[in-house]
Amino acid sequence: MKLATWNVNSLKVRLPHVLDWLAVNRPDVLCLQETKTEDKAFPYAELLAAGYRAVHDGQKTYNGVALLARGELAGVQCGIPGFADEQKRVIAASVDGVRLICAYVPNGQAVGAEKYEYKLRWLAALTDWLREEVQHHSRLALLGDYNIAPEDRDVHDPQAWRGQILCSEAERTAFRQLLALGLKDAFRLFEQPEKSFSWWNYRQMGFRRNHGLRIDHILLSPSLADVCRACQIDKAPRKLERPSDHAPVMAELG
């Protein structure tokens, strides 16, 4: 089973890239973030024609998350239960006995900002919810744009980013709280190239200079981590015309 996640930064703009990528890679599941569209404009028909069913929780302009799967999507859940949030950032469903949670963690804007406090509250609510979910679903994966670079090796210039948004200690602690639930960072189960990132700044030729961060992650419950055979970041779509600023991350389960 191949699982993938991709922040597409507008599905309307990126649909051709997504369809091409699905055709080449044929994942069983693809999680999307930042669809930036309402449900009524979501391209269900185009995806179905490509062999993928989809569930989506979206809104105008911002946020929006979707789960695409070749198999049936059961037990669909939108949002974090008990956490009131106008912003569409979570969608969960089960495919072939695997519980999949697609998450778009708030950016946070700047350390100390109101949006930063929201990010930390949001992450605490996600973690509290997942503490229960991992009890009920031994085969569980949390995929998405975490907006957290977990360690200095996930940052192109750790000195410049030290303590900054996406790299602050409170954010990294929140990430470790997710790991403390028993979840494993699929990417770090394997030897990886140095300076591997999943996002690069659009400005100042960020991609060509590899000025990036690894902020998109696939976390796996122990039973899935045990059967994970590979995990990689696919930089190919980032090289296309009008790319998303994020690259897809894919994990292969045995």
Place this chain on the structure above:
DNA sequence: ATGGCTTGAGTGTCAAGA
């Protein structure tokens, strides 16, 4: 130096991303 790109909304130019 708080900008530099990109998107959506909407037709001015700004908010938001990371």
